[in-house]
Amino acid sequence: MDTQSFSANPVIEKATNTSVVTRILRQLHTSNRLILMLYPLTLLLGQLYQFGPNEPTYFASKRNIINVLFVKRGWLWTAIAYFILLAYRLSLPASSLVATKPRYRLSRMIARFLVATLYWVVFTQWFFGLPIMDRVFVFTGGKCNGGVQIQDSLVNVSSATCRSVGGTWLGGHDPSGHTFLLIHSSLFLWYELSPFLDEFLTIYRAGRNDSKSRKSILVALPTHLKLIIALLILWWWMFLMTCIYFHSFFEKISGLIWAYVEVVLVYMIFRHLL
């Protein structure tokens, strides 16, 4: 069911016009619904895999090259992918369907990026001192052992500082930063990309019988979109590795929930504002 078919139903429209639930339901397009299911299912898959032979692979090491070069600078790569999408948006003709939508004006796209960046900052980097993920850890009894000790929850010792002074994060509930970062980045990129992909697919399908358009879909896909999809695949793979090798189940669930909250707020409840 897409947005149009849902909101075109006058009975539903009238009965539940302004409710938050309706706003959420309206935005659950088929493709987005599948993407929203992908990450919880991957988490379950990773959990099931742990019951198997579970031989450590290259990806079980924190020093694996993709973790060091990509995930540890994950928001930077997501930002680069988004700038590529912005460049693609600017290259579209004014008659393009997406280009005519007010929601895809450059200013609104940049505003959504800044909101997503702020959301990443407050959860993983800084929230008037410790970032939220570290505050949850300290609040639930976690401490930095070995290097420095956290005296109370307001002392500014983040997980990053703790590591840098040779300490270990012990006790408490430590929401998985990797789970959050990878899902937050992926959902953000997917929600931004999907209308551009929809338009490309519509044009591609319409022109399929034209001899010039008989190229396979992968060849025909614009390079900008290919690069973003490649990053989405890389993020999914690293999330699967996090699910298999790192953190407890509930620590990954809390990272996941925090990432989904942003999508519900920005792409469903306050969609008309951003």
Ligand SMILES: CCCCCCCC/C=C\CCCCCCCC(=O)SCCNC(=O)CCNC(=O)[C@H](O)C(C)(C)COP(=O)(O)O
């Ligand atoms: C057509 C072009 C128009 C351009 C207009 C642009 C206007 C933009 C306006 C302002 C620019 C803002 C720029 C923001 C760019 C953001 C770039 C960055 O993000 S730089 C920081 C990179 N750092 C990371 O990505 C770190 C990621 N890592 C983590 O978050 C954590 O390590 C972890 C959560 C993965 C794990 O935590 P740990 O403690 O367990 O290691």
Ligand SMILES: Nc1ncnc2c1ncn2[C@@H]1O[C@H](COP(=O)(O)O)[C@@H](OP(=O)(O)O)[C@H]1O
């Ligand atoms: N997919 C992955 N590949 C490699 N290391 C990962 C990983 N997912 C998590 N980790 C590592 O597991 C630790 C906890 O991750 P997080 O709390 O961000 O979810 C981090 O260690 P370091 O902090 O020592 O780098 C992180 O690098």
